[in-house]
Amino acid sequence: MTMDQVGSFLTRTRDGSRLHITDIISYIYLFLGVILMFGPVIWLLMSSFKTQAALIEFPPKFLPYAQQTVEVEGYDEPLPLYQVTLEDGTQATLAQVRRVGIEAQMVDPESPDEIIKVPIDQREQIRTVELAWNNYIEPLERFNFLTYLKNSVIVTTVATLITLVINSMAAFALSKYQFRGRDAIFVLIIATLLIPISVILVPVFLVITQIGWNNNLWGVIIPGAATPTGVFLLRQYMLTIPDELIAAARIDGASEWRIYWQVILPLTGPALAVLAIFSVMWRWNDFLWPLIVLSRNELFTLQVGLNSFQGDLQIQWHFVLAMTVLTLLPITIVFAILQRFITTGIATTGMKG
């Protein structure tokens, strides 16, 4: 078989057409992309299950190994197990009591009374793959992690609900009524796109303090609730709903409020869903504003809390990594379920906070 035939065999695809060289380059690029995009997250996940000892190991292993330990009579703590080459060349499984310089004092778990002295280069850890769930459990008890989680959930859900309701109300008014100043108000709302929070940090903080929302979750929730993108998106969608539906409802004697929430809102479902997903994403990931408004530890959101952990002089990586995983988990699950919906939603609306 010539090289040419090998080449044609390798590049043959199911529909009979041959892969062009550019196709191969494309796939190589994409697979490298998968490694680069997912690799760091998978490395985080793997690391988060490692024990403290395994985390400071260099070079690090991919899988979370943990040293096996054994309960030995006469010792309070479980002792680490080693595979030892004894002086006469035989192999034995011993537990280490303590290490003194280059010598380790070890015992046979079966006969714990006799101390065996072994040079440390003659012993090797016995390790198995084991998930250090403690990294996840301990911070829940020792730190305010659950409080941060609760605060994040409150901020995200309340803010999203408020955003959906008030943005859709404004969009309803702007799309279904003729009134004086309508176009001016619409332009004003769109113009606020020009004013991101980072431009008005100081005066918004002043307003929040004046209201008394400094160190208050409302101070995080309310200022960003009236999103111009949300109003715009919902208005464009509502414009496609025929006005005859409203006229018919009015003839039936429905009040305007009833028309809004029983006729228009149900028909705006897809646009509301897109806005809801984005609002959840914005709020869950928000950092700068909560960092400024919230200075009391028990009010921190997850992002602010995570930042305060990693700011410690001695970063407790085994906890920080596990909590990082917990923080990215909800968004990852939502994405896994709704990814097609999200990616097409962004491609058509171009939204990002």
Added chain:
Amino acid sequence: MSETSADRAAARPPISLKELPGTILGAVMTLIMGAVDLVLDPVQRVIGIKRMAYIFLLPNMLIFGIFVLTPMAMNFYYSMTGGTELFLSDRQFVGLDNFRILFDCENHLQPDTCDEDLFWRAIYNTAFFVTFQVGGMVLFAMITALILNRGIKGRGFFRSVFFYPVLLSPVVVALIWKWILQREGVLNAIITGLGGEKILFLLDPKWAIFWVIFVSIWAQMGFHTLILLAGLQSIPPELYEAGSIDGTNRWQAFQHITLPLWMPTLFVVLVLSLIRSVQVFDQVFVLTGGGPGTATQYIVQYIYDTAFANQIPRRGLAAAASLVMGGVLLVLTLIQLRLGRTSEAA
């Protein structure tokens, strides 16, 4: 055979456990909305149907007014006051002093000669960051979009993979990379495995600047790829068919069909990423904290530090700096709106 009502009831249990939260939420919503209706119905009778529009606009406009428009107006006055107090009534008017402090330099190209050297350092750092972050990101987003636009198998999968980091919070992104880049991290393990020396990535200014740019490209590229891909897919395939009949090759087709029709999307992506890039803060704040030294200190962090983090807050100065940044953003947004209009007209 006719279906009895008993059959139907048996086929559909009243409320399944899965539907329970939805049902409760629905009931609560009905209750709240009904209560609002009770309040608004008399209002509607008084002011008439037409003016109900103002009622619907009210909550949204109140929040806009209190938390966006008023602060924006206040920002101008605030930037002309001095002192360490927060409330405007306690602050004295200093005219344009804050701007004078910001812009007082012997040589604007050398931050060391400036009164507020940190501000100018932040400006130059931001300019450098924006140039390479936006440039690199748009380039890679273009390549990725072009590749995804080919008849690739599993396009949906790859598109999602590149998009995934966009959803991660800046704090999470920074921690993921901080863990990889640390002294005993996996990247140094690979380097020593290949026979190199360990590198202190986040303590060496040049490396820190590189990684800050790299990480923010990593985190945001997928979003721009998605918009660019949508732009590519809106190019009518007939054009390529007509081209191939005329005997154009791939490169010519790219040059004369793809690129011109892609331009509007490309410009929108360019300006959108510029606007975001100028406001870079959270990722860098967590990854390097602005360091080492001031190597990765950018303009929003300067504002944050000056107004909130420093022991003696200089909020007037911070307000002035934020107005300078706002001006830059305004110019960028106006360009975008203009381009948006021309691309819609095209």
